[in-house]
Amino acid sequence: MTILNITYQGRSADYHLDLDHGTSDADIRRIAVEVVRSGGVRGLHLPNLAMSTFNTFVVDRLRSPNGEQRIYLRPKVPFGSR
């Protein structure tokens, strides 16, 4: 079981899913749109979310402090200073 965390418009929510080995970043973005549209992500239900919404988002694959596999789908964060 993998936890997919989706951050969109300042909101962030988890979704538990079974992933095949080698699931691509494009697959993750497509799955995220589907589960957000369907209402499967608690606190992040957007039935009319565009298919391209996450096209520029970054997919981070990390191991959480308690050892579980987590995938973070988030907007780019290019800025810090200017």
Added chain:
Amino acid sequence: MAKRILICGVGALGSTCVMFIRNVDAELRLVDFDRVESKNLSAQWFVKQSVGKNKAEAVRLQLANFYGGKAEAITSRLEATNAAKLLEGCDLAVDCFDNADSRLVLSEACRAAQVALLHGAIAADGTVGLVRWDERFVPDREDVEGQATCEGGEHLPMIGLVGATLARTIQDFLKDGARNDYLVTLSGSVQTS
């Protein structure tokens, strides 16, 4: 002996982070080549009297005048040619730069000098930020060159959240060497590693 921290970029995130670490037992070395503009006052930790001054020097003066704190200001741009010199004697570097190229130069220099490096980064729309150690950080590039940034002031709450999370992460590192990563949203921060 007090640790020495190099803060790279003291604009929005960097100046806010410095405000929150002004009481740690560490020597601060601030580097920024840019100057304070009046538009910066809405999103960065500067006051009207700072306008026109170099940002690193302005933060140094504010620490000294408001809090009696000490810091060293470096008013030049951090580049591959001077990064090793700027990192000399440092235990930690904090990346608050606004572009991927500078972040990569700093990462390379820190790895070569074996200096711990913590990155702070924020999205253009002010909805999310990252605090992440170098071993797990890949810099994001802008979607388009010259993309609007956080300088307008409407993202100040998120800048504050990310700056505070950076400061707490620095505190934890100074205390026991912890290297925690965080994803920061308007609803709070989540530890990711």
